[in-house]
Amino acid sequence: VACAAIGFGTKLILDNNLEFLKGKPSKVNLSVKKTEGKVVDTVDMEDIGKQAVFCRCWRSKKFPYCDGSHNAHNEKCGDNVGPLIIKKKES
Amino acid sequence: VACAAIGFGTKLILDNNLEFLKGKPSKVNLSVKKTEGKVVDTVDMEDIGKQAVFCRCWRSKKFPYCDGSHNAHNEKCGDNVGPLIIKKKES
Ligand code: FES
Ligand code: FES
Numbered sequence: 001v002a003c004a005a006i007g008f009g010t011k012l013i014l015d016n017n018l019e020f021l022k023g024k025p026s027k028v029n030l031s032v033k034k035t036e037g038k039v040v041d042t043v044d045m046e047d048i049g050k051q052a053v054f055c056r057c058w059r060s061k062k063f064p065y066c067d068g069s070h071n072a073h074n075e076k077c078g079d080n081v082g083p084l085i086i087k088k089k090e091s
Numbered sequence: 092v093a094c095a096a097i098g099f100g101t102k103l104i105l106d107n108n109l110e111f112l113k114g115k116p117s118k119v120n121l122s123v124k125k126t127e128g129k130v131v132d133t134v135d136m137e138d139i140g141k142q143a144v145f146c147r148c149w150r151s152k153k154f155p156y157c158d159g160s161h162n163a164h165n166e167k168c169g170d171n172v173g174p175l176i177i178k179k180k181e182s
Pocket of ligand 2: 145146147148149150151156157158159160161162172173174175
């Protein structure tokens with residue numbers, strides 16, 4: 001019985017683990033407004049001066065704006081995310 | 092020896108699994124321009140008409156624009172991400 005339990009437990013853990021290795025889907029947003037059903041931000045162009053830099057890594061403390069936190073996230077996770085820059089055309 | 096191997100293997104798998112349960116940091120971007128070191132997009136305000144909707148879930152097939160894929164991602168992962176809308180002020 002003990003042996004079967006070990007076998008069963010091992011199989012259970014292995015299954016979970018393989019699911020993870022196969023790429024079990026993970027949340028993108030870990031901390032921004034988690035009580036909201038969906039975080040959508042709307043910004044008026046007229047309120048952007050020369051340019052604004054918007055966060056797409058969901059790690060910024062100034063969300064929806066980028067504060068450079070994508071760099072630490074990329075390093076930690078081997079990721080390659082970066083911000084969206086909205087700017088006035090150079091004249 | 093077989094017993095020790097089982098014990099060792101179980102411990103190994105368990106450790107990995109617990110690391111996962113504790114929230115091993117995950118990539119945000121799974122498929123967009125993964126050969127680039129950092130994906131930064133720059134858009135000129137003058138090229139946005141009345142409004143543009145930008146992806147922040149990294150699942151859009153029209154990246155950097157949103158194509159609604161955030162909804163399937165949110166449902167699958169229990170997440171709550173949504174796009175950034177840049178628009179002209181209503182007059
Ligand atoms: S801090 Fe999130 S993209 Fe820069
Ligand atoms: S498809 Fe990514 S935010 Fe809409």
